[in-house]
Amino acid sequence: MILDKYLRSEVFPTPFCQGCGHGILMQAILRAVDESASDGIDIDKMAFVSGIGCAAWIPSPHFAADTLHTTHGRPIAFATGIKLVNPSLKVVVVSGDGDLSAIGGNHLIHSARRNLELTVICANNSIYGMTGGQVAPTTPCGIKTATTQQGSTEPPFDLCRLVWGAGATYIARSTVYHIRELIKYLKNAFLHQGFSFIDVISPCYTHFGRRNPQRAGATPSEMVLNLKNIAIHAKSPQELFTFPSVGTLSPPSGRTCNQKDRILIGEFTTI
Amino acid sequence: MKEYSITIRDDLCKGCAICxxxxxxxxxxxxxxxxxxxxxLAQIIEVKKCIGCMECELHCPDLAIEVIDKNEKVPAG
Known part of the structure; x- marks a missing residue:
């Protein structure tokens, strides 16, 4: 396989559940590295940093590169350290939504504010997968989780708007279904000078889909194909601010709990 | 017309049926x-109809599928 040279074959099969979107993201990252080889991206000159959670297993132990599996919520702090010690390295943070936006939320916004030269890839499955499916800051309204049996009542974070407000200079969102676009955005992020953030919507069947079969899809494959139906391509980058995303504070509808799933995908900022 | 061959590694496949x-x-x-x-596990039933779009390989979370262009012995796509 074309990706074999980037993988530690002895650790396979992956620890992910059946149909987990994180495996698709793992493949997308490596394909982006492979395709940007002509632009000077070399996996031996990259450092992958991850925190705690299912998504943190994407680079470590699978990538045959320098990987750092750090404490919960702190991958960006460790990545900042790596970048300060060796600025020639391309430092990539791969972690989950709970790790980056909940416990590590402060690191995310302040690294965006400082415009540190990092690539942050958020594998957003909208739930705390590894700990048993508790409600996360990114869980859409009305979703049943282990801790919200009647459905979540709080509006979720829109991470792209958050890092825009904090000053990130490259912001994009894609899903694991739209993998060719995702690879393109990852390549752009690797070559970007400054803080780049990609929000990748990745389905979690074991905890998210199983509890919400009508809304998310009753099988792992239905969950992946459902992303095609709910994703809308942004016609212009400004749409990020006018698009009424699921249950978030948005100008047309106010602070309502919108239960219709819609995801705006595209590149929002490329400064 | 191009012909493709698909291999599915049974030791990696978890049977999610995305492909x-x-x-x-x-x-x-x-x-x-x-x-x-x-x-x-996933299995191939009619490989002759393959158009080499790579959708199965790109969407496999377990990296178990490989689509190869038979004549050129290179990855499809």
């Missing part, structure tokens, strides 16, 4: 019998 659902030509199907570990 079966996503294939535009329906050339993949789930095996009728489960393995020792209880998974129904």
């Amino acid at each position: 079966v659902e996503i294939c535009p030509k329906n050339i993949l199907a789930m095996s009728p019998e489960s393995t020792v570990s209880g998974y129904l």
Whole structure:
């Protein structure tokens, strides 16, 4: 396989559940590295940093590169350290939504504010997968989780708007279904000078889909194909601010709990 | 016309059926019998209809599928 040279074959099969979107993201990252080889991206000159959670297993132990599996919520702090010690390295943070936006939320916004030269890839499955499916800051309204049996009542974070407000200079969102676009955005992020953030919507069947079969899809494959139906391509980058995303504070509808799933995908900022 | 060959590694496949659902030509199907570990694995039923779109390989979370252009011995796509 074309990706074999980037993988530690002895650790396979992956620890992910059946149909987990994180495996698709793992493949997308490596394909982006492979395709940007002509632009000077070399996996031996990259450092992958991850925190705690299912998504943190994407680079470590699978990538045959320098990987750092750090404490919960702190991958960006460790990545900042790596970048300060060796600025020639391309430092990539791969972690989950709970790790980056909940416990590590402060690191995310302040690294965006400082415009540190990092690539942050958020594998957003909208739930705390590894700990048993508790409600996360990114869980859409009305979703049943282990801790919200009647459905979540709080509006979720829109991470792209958050890092825009904090000053990130490259912001994009894609899903694991739209993998060719995702690879393109990852390549752009690797070559970007400054803080780049990609929000990748990745389905979690074991905890998210199983509890919400009508809304998310009753099988792992239905969950992946459902992303095609709910994703809308942004016609212009400004749409990020006018698009009424699921249950978030948005100008047309106010602070309502919108239960219709819609995801705006595209590149929002490329400064 | 180009011909493609598909290999599915049984030691990596977890039987999520994403490849079966996503294939535009329906050339993949789930095996009728489960393995020792209880998974129904994906299998190829009509490889001749393959158009080399790579959707199955790109969407495989376990990196178990590989689509190769038979004549040129290079990855499809």
